[in-house]
Amino acid sequence: GENVEQHPSTLSVQEGDSAVIKCTYSDSASNYFPWYKQELGKRPQLIIDIRSNVGEKKDQRIAVTLNKTAKHFSLHITETQPEDSAVYFCAAKRYYGGATNKLIFGTGTLLAVQP
């Protein structure tokens, strides 16, 4: 089955700096890669996702890149703000039009943005 590894486990940056979180996956058939932000005690919130037919996607200060050959994808947050502090999870799954495919999460990255 799918296995997703995520690095680093903790990341501390100064406000305004960029943050990069990296993930690798094992199942070459995975084609959907979402990123979630989770605040303490709350549900994960989707912040951006990418499908295997594109190499990069951007939404304001957040971007995700995907390298299918190497089976890794990364989250980039620019101009970080204190409210970006949270735990971030990458995930991967096969998605071929059905709703039954399970989503496997990475181990998580605790991002702390120092004001």
Added chain:
Amino acid sequence: GAVVSQHPSWVICKSGTSVKIECRSLDFQATTMFWYRQFPKQSLMLMATSNEGSKATYEQGVEKDKFLINHASLTLSTLTVTSAHPEDSSFYICSASQGATGELFFGEGSRLTVL
């Protein structure tokens, strides 16, 4: 986006008792729902895939007789933790996928504390 609601949001029970957690899709029909468990400072671990009208599919290492899943309608899945013990204390989160995007929508989560 689609709304998934979970109840209760937190529950405290005595060791040996059973606890039921409900997961509802409020504005869409979900033939498949997923149950995750999250221990403190850890990732979301998939426990089982809940299929409407059929048996759930459990992940390796998850005891199906201890974590009973029932998906009797297209909008409701329940997870019952039977004979709960302190090691079952965790954050349980359900999710469902709607439409053709593959995006998962999460419930608020249920924090179970077993004394």
